[in-house]
Amino acid sequence: MRVSIKDIAKAAGVSHSTVSRALGDSPLVKAETAARVQRLAQEMGYSPDAIARSLVTQQTRTVGVVVTTITDPFVAEVVQGVEDAAQENDYSVILASSAAEPERELAAVEMLRAKRVDSLIVTSSRVGALYLEHLERIGVPVVLVNNHNRQSGRYTFSVSVDNQHGGHLATEHLIKRGHRRIGYVAGPANHSDDAERMAGYCQALDEAGILFDPTLVVSGNGRLDGGERTLRTLAGLAEPVTAVFCYNDMTAIGLLSAARRAGISVPENLAVVGFDDIPLAAHVYPPLTSIAQPQRDMGRQAMNMALALMVADDATAPFSDVVVKGRLVVRETT
Template structure:
């Protein structure tokens, strides 16, 4: 019987050849993952959750980096597809808007993390946090502390997550009766160096900000480093809020206030989406619908306590 053969095979230490099994099944049991950078701890946390979930379902992962280029992101996805991966996950905020047609033509399930898709596709889906809500949380926190001159250090381009956080920032200011000052919007790089370069630009303004909301934690860490070098005391002279809650956030001096993203849930959810879209869909069918998760504020010392009268 089949059971008797399987028992004998196990006793003899036999394991089926992966290539032979993939030929029989018509797939490789491999998922391609395209990341924007290998250096951001936020991305690292997502990849770890992706790999763990893949292994739990008997899949392996092939990783490719785009070095923060949307053209390289789509090229990497196409290269992975040529290696016969069963699906692709992209940790990007631009590729869905710029290249959804090319992603659809890959002909395999594609899940975008923190990226908008232009329209409902056959193969492209997304999972991400409510970035607008996160922007509101960060800005309202600073407003409640009494700040009125609040800057936003954005991403280097119009990637959707940064623009959504900017929308939340503007909404929170509007609710407080504050007109946004264009001089308080500065482009960063999404990395620590961008935060370092943003600080002197903001400090050179005739009326500098008393608080800064940064696109991500790496930007905030760079800005804090520059603030210390400039002789500023944090949060007395300048309050800082980041976004992501990376592993280093509690260990910055002062510890970084930030909007936390559910990193493990993003990675796990993306992999489950891909699996649910495969022919034998061995995951929850509901996972194949676009998902929006909610972040939360983690208040630490970088934003300080209430110092200014509100009103």
Template sequence: MSSPSATGRVAGTRRSREISIADIARVAGVSHTTVSRALRDSPLISQETRKRIQQLALEMGYTPNAIAQSLQTRRTSTVGLAVTSIADPFLSEVVRGVEEVARSAGLSVFLSATHNDPEQEIAVIETFHRRRVDGILVASSRITGEYKQRLDQIRVPTVLINSQAESQYELLHWVAVDDLLGARLAVEHLLALGHRAIGYVGTSSRPRSCRQRLEGYQAALASAGLAPREEWVTIMAAEEASPQEDVLCGRRALLRQLDAGVTAIFCQNDMMAIGVLMACHRRGIAVPRELSVVGFDDIEMASCIIPPLTTVRQPRIELGRLAMQVLLDLLHEQEGRNHVLAPMLVVRESSAPPPAS
């Protein structure tokens, strides 16, 4: 039934076209339906016949047609992942966590960038929908309730990761890090070192995390009996939310912070903190002897710069894993749960007690 000459003839034709179920049926001497059932491991076919046909398909180099399968199962075994930018150092580990869980579940991940534009973000989601993805993940989403009508038309299970929208669509599920707690950990660390004039540097391009980390900063100062001065807080106007823009914001913010007389600066994220460190180096300001600097995120670069950056670590891989698991629960028609993960403080060499003066 599977003589070398028969297999050789079909294999020879594979150079010009893919092997089909009809090819396998012709060589095996069975019907198209029998081959189809055998490849699906259907109990309607005897185990001996299933194994023989599956082995023949393997020898002939048969590749299942994903489009045809999706029409039968109404599933494509794919998920869409929208990120702000593929160059964002924070998101690399998040993507890794998503892919680990997706791969173990037999799912492929489509990646697309939204560039912090809510219109482009909703367009990406609509494109994923047209591609018939089974589910969608969105990192640092800017989607607000105003897109409710367009989202209602999509109806694809969707999970947000660290959403930046101040008023997000209430029917979407989400996974996030506790920004308020992280900010408190950073500022409490500086307070424990003896700092009393502590600045905050944030950006308008990430409104939700900026607000929550600012609130955590203010709460930590209030708990220490300190009233934060207005000049200690610098919110830089920005739109791109890119690593390059964050560094520039940090560099530009330093002079304002120095004029305010702070002895330590807590930055909204690590790239801004790196910008502050760069500006300190240009001005000959010794960190941490003259000024302490603390970031947020704990990107890989944070431990490699000089001095290594004290920062708040977000469990980035776990964020991706958990978001993908929530999506799997939704795909299996289980109740999806929202999650808030706890960050942790990582003390390195960019923070120290304030100058004796």
């Protein structure tokens, strides 16, 4: 049976209001009495009613997290960072998946809003400027992860990696390895981080005096099957590529799998670079060269930013978007 404030009051020989004040650390209760009530509550296994507490404090001590898919290792690491920081601050996390569909993402945001979360963290958002305006209006702090927010307002900020820098690093590495025909396997359509990574790819080609060839850019989807499918396209060119930079590691791993089945030796006949440096990247064969993102730390930073935004009391609070640099991790695919 659930222990109530009434039970604690009876055991302590005090009123209901005294117990409520003692559990809320009210200065109106003597320190000795408060300590005794709190000790009894712990011994009796009392757990406060979160709903009742939220009505009093106007806070639920929950944060809503919207992800594209829970199967993406990058997302899993980010969410773990959010969870770590949330637990350290006595917050709970409610997770919702959008399946990378804008309509479902909007529905997930509305569902979490209805649950009265204190803040929202949205990873790899698939929706645009009007959506950001909507987030501003709902009145809770919003932190975007891996989607740089160019319209920061009172409530909406972002934690993201410098995608263009990462794309440049990856392509520059392949050029230094002697490659000139370098393909790019793109990510999901109309997503800002894909455009930024491709911009870095183009920048590195231009700096090396290599003419951009649009036939070497193929559409992927950020998943294993996308990598497998795009290898057939790149290998079928009249003059095949000798190296490929992939939008993310899952794409690169799918491409490696297809190359192995096709008898294409990596890196002897085809060099491959991914992006994210997910844990699996070091354990595939051959181990994947990748651009590492501090995924768990990005999640932790997002949660800490959300916490800071919750207590900010004016529109001039000194917040700014956080942009982190990726780093090249060289393994055996290049």
